[in-house]
Amino acid sequence: MIRPDAPVLLEIRDLTARVEDQPILKGVSLTIRAGEIHAVMGRNGSGKSTLSKVLAGHPAYTVTGGTVLYKGEDLLSLEPELRARAGLFLGFQYPVEIPGVSNLEFLRVATNARRAGKGEEELDTFAFEDLVRERLQVVQMDPAFLERSVNEGFSGGEKKRNEILQMALLEPLVAVLDETDSGLDIDALRIVAGGVNHLAGPDNATLLITHYQRLLDVITPDYVHVMAAGRILRTGGKELALELEERGYDWVDAELAATERTPAEVG
């Protein structure tokens, strides 16, 4: 839902970042207001996951330039856990398995950390069990998964549902969902998309990273951005995703080559 007067939640300006000595993000700019759903599409390796990890504060990535404001404040100076407590959520492309740590306890500790961030009281184990059972329904997940170790031995689809369950518990302001649709069969895709739609509202925002149209058939984005070589090459409405679906990414490559040639031709 686009409302030009809605408050800006996330403002990314000329963001550049590298991993080890390799520059990956080469100037990303993006503004997200409350109520909006954005999609970022692009070929494998274009830097989509890097953008999501940089936003969440993964230590392997070094920001080399640009700014990110979250609700008007500097996001990049915050530790990852403070970003999360302030309401930024990253749904991982590859959720991490953590042997020996119970999923239920993990979810409880995380939920209470986020509640503390919102100035709310901690939930005791009983109150939390009630909450988690209610939120399990959003993703139609079997309560048996609560008793297992975090993501350990989960199938790809189960891991993605567990991500959306976490999102449902943490009630983020800005959710960045990195390829939450990949590896899902059509039923799981519907459930996950249903969860995302259910949680999207006028006060929060969603950034969907995907390279398939099929997720955007069930979640309608307000904006679609095409990413290539660490930059946002083009921004449009939902029809841009359809165009990508029809024409493929070759024109993106051509456009990218053209922009990269431009300075030389001028000179």
Next chain:
Amino acid sequence: MVAASLSTPTAAAGAAPGGWVDALLANAAGGDTGSADSLAAIRARAAQALAQTPLPSRRVEAWRFTDLAPLTALSPTLLSAAPAAQPETAAGSLRLSLDGHSDPLAGINLPAGLEPISGDELNATLGQVLAATGSTELWPVLLNGATAQKVLALRVRGPVATTLELVSDAGAGEGILSLRLLLVLEPEASLEVLQVHRSGGANLTSVVLEARLGEGAELRHGLLAPGAATGCLLATVAVEQATGSRYSGVSAHGGWALGRLEPRLVQREGAAHGALKALQLADGRQISDTHSQMVFEGPDGRLEQLHKAVADGQGRSVFNGAVQVPRAAQRTDAAQLSRNLLLSDRARIDTKPELEIVADDVRCAHGATVSRLEQDELFYLQSRGIAADQAARLLLRGFCEEVLQELPEAARPWQPLASLLGEQGR
């Protein structure tokens, strides 16, 4: 005497180490009641052997990484532990307190299937499992033999439903608390036993358990030993298995200046099942050591072994896992895995499998890993609002729980993880 010249040059202040043993033997002889108990003969033999055995130095392979200095810094006297506060006993378990001098069975009604062994029978049996597992001459066994004043010896018939808890707390006293245990499981008998050894001061807990498993018998054995920063633990667990028997040992020790565990198993005719799961922790300047040995003397034996260790601070973890598969032990199936977590640059982990395989038709797998906390696991937790230090604690706990949750139910009131990490008040 010989021991003095071979002693470790790095020993802590105080008496020279050879002198330490002499002083200890003199004190032990002084405390000897001279009664003709089953241990009197053992004490005399062990004292003599100990006097002639050099103190283990780091030039001896079995002690290469394990410095005895924290032990020889202790007072060379015998300790009788005072009663200490204990958590409530878990339902379905019988707790026996071992203080080194009084009779742990006084005033106790043993559950059906358990009876004390005494007299000639005890004299004839004690030491046999140590001999069968090649443990008689081990220095910690000699030390125990020369100092132990009491033995708890039980025969097990049929399945025993009650878990037996054998508990000691050396407390804050100085000196050596010496405990000697014997379990004889008749054919088809089964028992669950939990040893708990704690300390709160500068003392040594020396414990030797002998367990003989008859045909088809089953022993589920837990050993939980959360230590004290100046305390030492030397624990030997000798197990002799007849065919069709099952031994499952789960141990967790840590927090000791020097803590060493030696599980020694023998399958006399093979065709038995042995499982060893262990966790050890070393923080500060602590040493945590496990030297395990499994000997298959016949065919079709099995061993499943998982050894996990955590080293933090300037702690030192040592694991040596010997497995012997002679020609007679065809179709042995043994798997050993050593998994180690290194939490500090100044900590040290030494892990070594020691497989001697002569039989040709066997499956013997072994592996060892040393790793740090995974950055991606930490980040995943942090990205959910969990602070870095709490995330690290969760991961550490996850690493430990794999072993701790296998301890007998009766271990729960002792709070295994919190006590090992020193997170609970005593």
